[in-house]
Amino acid sequence: MLASSYKDEDGHISVSGSGAAAAAGGGSLRNKKPENTAFKQQRLPAWQPILTAGTVLPAFFIIGLIFIPIGIGLYVTSNNIKEIEIDYTGVDMSSPCFNCSQNFSWNSTKSCTCSIPFQLDQPYESNVFMYYGLSNFYQNHRRYVKSRDDSQLNGNEESLRSPSKECEPYARHDNKPIAPCGAIANSMFNGTTKPVNWRRPVYELDSDPNNNGFINEDFIVWMRTAALPTFRKLYRIIQRRNNLLPTLPRGNYTLEVVYNYPVRSFEGRKRMILSTISWMGGKNPFLGIAYITVGSICFLLGIVLLIIHHKYGNRNNGADVSH
């Protein structure tokens, strides 16, 4: 009582025999061959990138020729940006801020001031940007970066009353929630108020009501964590007054520092930077140099490959290829 099935030429499967009478009710079963379309028979038109000498060598030369002028442009622009960095950590004994850095204590109410003279060799025109820079301060440490509560900063009432767990151990103090919570807020850089248990609460950061509370600009700038351990953040902008006079003419200046932020405990450094700005940002010669380097490497590589192609390229005409 075997049911025998056979396939005829068209791929139809017919089943004969007594046992399969129920299955064969319809007569011809479904056709198992896929349809004869280009997609299903894998006959789609295709293309392949082939690295021939005619494409690769001109590409190398063109890239070299494009990169070198871009690099030169970047380098020249970067050189025209004027920048001055003044480190006021007070590491050397000769530095004016040495006493302040040595005598720092958390509980002192009297703030220590020091003044550092510096001089500008060239006049600074148009807007001058003042940055504060820190070194060896790892704002990109993972636990530090996560120690914030964005809902609280957004003004969410529930989060204001109960800060998120990420902020521990800076979430509560004497059973009262801290706003803003977290290690980032706690370590805010300030020229004038103490960190760790801020002397002034957040709603008294500035007398200007538009710059107070959570929308205080210094606070916002600080909360945006930096990527690298040596970073600079914008502090103030010195606006250009009129087109005739430079914003900061040449001469001697003095930087008055109220030394409040201790950095020597972790071998950090702090500095003040005055800089002008161009279309590519601050003074950054790296991009210009990198572009020039890569452009010339490309060009040289193109020449080398051209020589190799000329001398050895006819190995492609080998006689051992049979049609």
Add this chain to the structure above:
Amino acid sequence: AFVHIVMISCYTSLVIFFIPWAAMHDAVRSDGKDVADYQSFALLTQTSLLIVVSAQMFLDTNYWTAINQFFLWGSLAVYISVTFTFLSNGLFFMFTSSFPFIGAARNCLQQSNVWLTIFLTCLLSILPTVAYRFLLIQLNPTISDKVRYKAKEEGQPTPAPYRPPARRVSTRRSSYAFSHSRGYGNLVTSRKFLRLRKPSSLFNRKEAANLCKQLIFCRI
């Protein structure tokens, strides 16, 4: 081959991290504000990584059909749209702690030095691969390379001149038409039709003779 791949991977990883690192070291935006923050740096690195990977796939794919094109460009398009979605205002307000990178794309992708950095990183990562493959083709061509070169030299065979398909005079006729004409009668009886040659060694001679008698047209 494994060592080769490991070397290329190490080189590419170092390039993708250190070029943005050096470019962002003391960088600021063109209006003076920060661009070296954590979120923008991450976005910069991630974007250059995506582009490098797509370019490597472009070089490695041997058989580019429409499907391949769709998926490659599609993945880049999806990356861009997902990036802008994740960093948009809407998602930040809905799930505040999960999407803290708000605004990073709009902020840093407008800067020309960010785009220049991405361009430099991608090019520096792909250049060794391209140069290496080109050198291999020149110095150690495989058989398929040689065949391809020869085929390119000889050029494509000119396409056959176009002739409109000749209208075939149909030689098949229906049996109706057949029955009204002379048909094959003469041919069949003329003994030219089937000629059985010397029989094969399967049969012996007697059987062959019997076989021949049965068939009308046999000739021994």
